[in-house]
Amino acid sequence: MKFILPTAMLMALFVSFSQTSCYYDNEVDQYGVTACDTTAVSYANDIAPIIQQNCVACHQPGGSQESSAMDTYDNLVNFAVSAVDRTNGRGNLMPPSGRMTSCNIALLEAWVNAGMPNN
Template sequence: MKKVFVSVLACAFLMVLSQNACYYDNEVEQYGVVSCDTVGISFSQDVLPIINANCISCHVQGGVQSSSPLTNYDQIKGFSNEIENRVNGIGGIMPPSGPMSECNQSKIEAWVRAGAPNN
């Protein structure tokens, strides 16, 4: 009985693993993220310039969305999970004019998933 349980668990685990692999393959095919380098994403070199170019016009004191300013590391880290969702359109796409490039989305995602480091 115990053996059956263990193999059911192992099977479920393998299914999860292979699904992830499929998801990744699909993403590469769909979005062409192959040419987008998301290894070792840096807050100051990658994330901040993206936010400055695409978000800060509204997310700043005096802007239309001054209640969630995104002007420095602490503010951006504070909203990081929400930012990851929003750039992917979950809860409403940001910027409101339409999604950023797939590469910019992937970079934001990679940074948030790395724990939103101040690097």
């Protein structure tokens, strides 16, 4: 009986540890940064480059989806909430070629949840 409690605690610790390590995304992004830090997301430094690389080929004036242009801050704010849905696969997945990295998706979502600061 004496061993049951410590064993249960160890298992709980192990489970919470493995969940933590799954929660954080260690993918290397385009700048070679390994951690996915969603605590202070910047439009200029984080969001604009993600949208530029993954979305504006179609979503810009003159592109195939110019009615939902996202090439500037003012254009993006109109579609950012739907963009979070689409990049998560709710509705047709965006970009159509395949899911972005989970870090990019998390950054976009964090920025929208922060009220889309133009920072």
